[in-house]
Amino acid sequence: MTQHLSALLILLSGSVAMADGTLYKWVDEAGKVHYSDAAPLQNQKQGVAELSRQGVIRKPAESEQARRQREASEALHKQEQQRQLDSARYDKGLLESYRSVGELKADREKQLSILQASLDAQYSRLKGLNLQLRDMLKEQDTNQKLHRPAAPALQHNIQVIQQEQKGLGALISTKQAELNSVRQKMQEDINRYQQLSRGAQ
Structure with a gap:
């Protein structure tokens, strides 16, 4: 009975792992759609999407150009946040340094x-x-x-x-x-x- 229970638990844990696993979807240069448990070895021009086993998109596909634009936008956003932080610190210093x-x-x-x-x-x-x-x-x-x-x-x-x-x-x-x-x-x-x-x- 104990052996059967252990085997059942192993099967169930494997099923959960499969359910929580990640699928990769991409479109090659010929326009063919691919699905795989592993990401493609070569970079894909249109990017690679990550999906759950239920087909829910966890991370959308992103082309190289879109990735660069996103990273540039994020960098600008980060710079603006730092500028605002530096400005707030400078303002605080002004008020604290002079009466x-x-x-x-x-x-x-x-x-x-x-x-x-x-x-x-x-x-x-x-x-x-x-x-x-x-x-x-x-x-x-x-x-x-x-x-x-x-x-x-x-x-x-x-x-x-x-x-x-x-x-x-x-x-x-x-x-x-x-x-x-x-x-x-x-x-x-x-x-x-x-x-x-x-x-x-």
């Missing part, structure tokens, strides 16, 4: 003054280089008019200053862009802080 618009403005103006001081120092250095180069070029011009031989040291110094001017010009452009960015961000933060403060009242 008033005046305090926020004072902090940003301090940052601006530091950047402006650095930019002014670069402009001052560039002005000094311009004066040095002007004098060297004047000396070079005088030598040429008097038919004096070119001084190697003078030529070298002119090239060094011109190279430094070029590097300094690029640095000034970067600093100016940074200053403009901080100034713009300051105004955006002030406007946002005012909106959040009104909403919290």
